[in-house]
Amino acid sequence: MVVESKLMLEVKAILKSFGNKYFNGDKLKRHKVIEDLNAYDEKLIQSLLNNKTINRDFVISLNGKEVFKLNEFIDMFQYKKFWQDSYTNYANKIGLTVGGKFIDECEDVVLDFPYKDTVLKAGMTKEDKQKEDLDPNEIFLNEIIAKDEIDVLFDKKIFKNVKKYSTEGIQPVSEFRKDDNLIIKGNNLLGLYSIKERFAKKAKLIYIDVPYNTDTDSFPYNDSFNRSTWLTFIKNRTEIAKELLDEDGVIAYQISFHQYAYLKVMLDEIFKNANGKHVMTFNTLVRHPDRNLTGDKEFNDVIEYTLIYSSSSNYKMPKISVAKTVDDYIYDVELGNYDKILELNGKNVEVYLPSSYRVTKTIGHATGLKTISVRGSIKEKNSSGRFYVAHLEKLVGSYPEGTIFKVPHMGDDKVPYRLFELPKNGNKNGLYYQGMPTSTDVTYKQYSNFLNFMNKYNTVNNEGVFEFRNGKKPEEYIKFFIELFTKKDDLVLDFFMGSATTQAVAMKINRRFIGIEQMDYINTISVPRLQKVIEGEQGGISKDVNWQGGGSFVYAELFEKNTGFIKDILNAETIDDLKKVYSIMLEVGDLDFRADLSKIDWTMSFKDNQKLLIKIIDKNQLYFNYSEIDDNEVSEWLTDEEIAFNKNFYEDLEG
Incomplete structure (x- = not known):
């Protein structure tokens, strides 16, 4: 079965009005159409421009003059399959293009993909695949060639x-509030x-x-x-x-x-x-x-x-703005006996485990010792920062979090020593404020920019x-x-x-x-x-x-229309089930306008009839349009509250 757009049908009707000039039986002589268009055949072009659909989609106004987009119209005839069973002008050629022309037609190259000038309804369900080869074959609608169909969709x-x-609880509703x-x-x-x-x-x-x-x-x-x-x-x-x-x-x-x-x-x-x-x-x-x-x-x-x-x-x-905790700032500590001494870059660095000191003041500068938290306080450009990055940062993981290192003679101020602390507050799972790691954490994480809440x-x-x-x-x-x-x-x-x-x-x-x-x-x-x-x-x-x-x-x-029919057909189990669905389709459904209903033969196999019913459904009419709400055949399926809700939603936009 061939499915054709409204534009395609109207163009063919115009061409057929010229007798056998553009047709050999039922076969279109595309080369002859293109030849006459390129020659600006007055009768042909005038007949085309008299058509409302063609005039709307292929005529533009420039300085008060109407201009026929002839090249764009001719493009339709360059693709054989378009005139058989496809809406897209990419039907025959897929590949590298530039400016809409393929590589064999130009010198510059860009990556392109087929169908990009089309609309794809594309349902998300797997219902189609569950019935082997009963795929409803969702169509691609070209934005220009099938404009009427897209407007309806x-x-x-x-x-x-x-x-x-x-x-x-759950209650019916007749209006949508702002x-x-x-x-x-x-x-x-x-x-x-x-x-x-x-x-x-x-x-x-x-x-x-x-x-x-x-x-x-x-x-x-x-x-x-x-x-x-x-x-x-x-x-x-x-x-x-x-x-x-x-x-x-x-x-x-x-x-x-x-x-x-x-x-x-x-x-x-x-x-x-x-x-x-x-x-x-x-x-x-x-x-x-x-x-x-x-x-x-x-x-x-x-x-x-x-x-x-x-x-x-x-x-x-x-x-x-991240609120910093007191542990990330300056506080006073009272040191006990150091636990060991490390020689780092020629300096004797005293190591104090968390059990070897106590915090005496949670914020401010020490009246005795000046202690500085690693995070947010050390800048890598000064000597303190360089020393921390080069020597102390490597010790992360080797000592408990909160371990303090007393480093003598840093040289960047007048104090005789400076205290550094290994990061606290946890870093094992990357769980920081809103998931963002600090710059210090990044240096020993595998990924420099990540969110990890798993x-x-x-x-x-x-x-x-x-x-x-x-x-x-x-x-x-x-x-x-x-x-x-x-x-x-x-x-x-x-x-x-x-x-x-x-x-x-x-x-x-x-x-x-x-x-x-x-x-x-x-x-x-x-x-x-x-x-x-x-x-x-x-x-x-x-x-x-x-x-x-x-x-x-x-x-x-x-509100499902043909979507519901597709589901019913796929879920049917007997010929009688299909007959019931078909009778309702004839009453309220939308069938493909090219379908030949005389071919319905209930003596065929169940699967053949199942395939045929799916093919004759208009895939463009999946749901009822709001413009149909006042039709008696549609409104009888809706409650008063549902009708009121729809009119409020679409017409009372202030809510």
């Missing part, structure tokens, strides 16, 4: 099963377009833990895309997410090494010049490096990356009561980004919601949030987890932030 969707979760949190079940690309008008430029932080595209089945969602498809998948979502981002906000992309380099190249292109910039990249230690040294595991990566981008080219990273909570997989293995980030890790980039009551958006860690943390530290998730576990893991947060669960960061419960959120589902 991106139209606002109807919300169904709307309810509010709060300390008072301070409400929102959770949406449905395809995240279409969900983003549905909230675009209400939340344009409102999100202060967009944090997304994207599918890593590892080509494995270790995750409960689809994690195996062709790379060019995956890049298209991320690009489509980034472009609409940018429209929701506050001018002073940032988007954070969590990614592993598998696609890191390709993702950064693409994002640098999207956020370049006036469109924003790459702010920085955080390196995240996600597992202990020693796991590679045990000999029983394959050598593996231990680092993930968080790419930070802003839509403002002038964005500056926020400053962090060791603080040994139950990350069960954090928030519900287990979500291989797909959950620690709450304290997400808290770092939210506190770094937002303030109280700011809006945080996560449209790869997963187990709802971002939303749980946002609720606990008083941020507003939006979450979008397509997978069905939203109702067995994500939402139940947030219910537990409302009840006051004490996992994750709860004790650290003194969380006592409270908060609320509105839950809504994109």
Whole structure:
């Protein structure tokens, strides 16, 4: 079965009006069309320009004159497959290009990928793969060629099963208030377009833990895309997410090494010049490096990356003020007998273990001895700093934390000696204020810039009561980004919601949030987890932030249309099951306009009919559009509260 866009059908209709001039039977003579276009054939061009769709998409106004983008229109005819079964003008050629032309057409070269000029709906579920070769074959829609189809795809969707979760339980809701949190079940690309008008430029932080595209089945969602498809998948979502981002906000992309380099190249292109910039990249230690040294595991990566981008080219990273403890400053001690003497650089250095001295004053300069903490007090440019780095720093790990070294005649002041202390307050697990190591710690850590909260909570997989293995980030890790980039009551958006860690943390530290998730576990893991947060669960960061419960959120589902039919077809077990689905499809579904329903033959095998029903479904009509809400055939499936909620959400934007 051939699926053709509206533009393709209209162009063919115009060409057929010339009789056999451009067709040999049903086969298009593309070379003849191109020849006449290049020759500016007046009748052909005038017929094309009289078409509203072509006029809208291929005509621009310059100095009051209308100009036909002839070269762009001719490009469509350069690709044979486009006129058979593809929406994308990259169908026949994939490779290195420059300026949109392939390497055999020019001298300069850049890295390119197919489909980048298209829209990919790309569902996250694995339902398709569970039925062997019954893949629904999600289509690529070219931004120009299939503009009408894309407009329909991106139209606002109807919300169904709307309810509010709060300390008072679960209740139906008929309006969306300005301070409400929102959770949406449905395809995240279409969900983003549905909230675009209400939340344009409102999100202060967009944090997304994207599918890593590892080509494995270790995750409960689809994690195996062709790379060019995956890049298209991320690009489509980034472009609409940018429209929701506050001018002073940032988007954070969590990614592993598998696609890191390709993702950064693409994002640098999207956020370049006036469109924003790459702010920085955080390196995240996600597992202990020693796991590679045990000999029983394959050598593996231990680092993930968080790419930070802003839509403002002038964005500056926020400053962090760290409250220093008294142990990090100057204090007085009373020394007992030294435990040993070391000869370091010609100096007799006395060593005092923690049991050989006592603190007599916690802050200020000594009335007797002047003692200085190592961290925050030693500058490597002076003699004290150079001596510490060259000789004492090497002793870290050989002596207990808090050991004091009395070094005579430093030469950088008039005191006869100076006291140095090995760092206190713990450094074994990298657990510092908001996860950031001090400069001294860096010198003896394997990674110079990392966040590591994995060791603080040994139950990350069960954090928030519900287990979500291989797909959950620690709450304290997400808290770092939210506190770094937002303030109280700011809006945080996560449209790869997963187990709802971002939303749980946002609720606990008083941020507003939006979450979008397509997978069905939203109702067995994500939402139940947030219910537990409302009840006051004490996992994750709860004790650290003194969380006592409270908060609320509105839950809504994109009203399934053909998405539901695909699920029903795949879950059918008998021919009778398929017949029931088909009868409902004929009544309220949207079928592909090229489908020949006369080919439906119930005497064929169950699997053949299953395949055929999937093929005739219009993959562009996955959910009901809001423009259909007043249709009787649609509204009868909605409650009065749901209809009121939709109209309030889309029409009363002030909330």
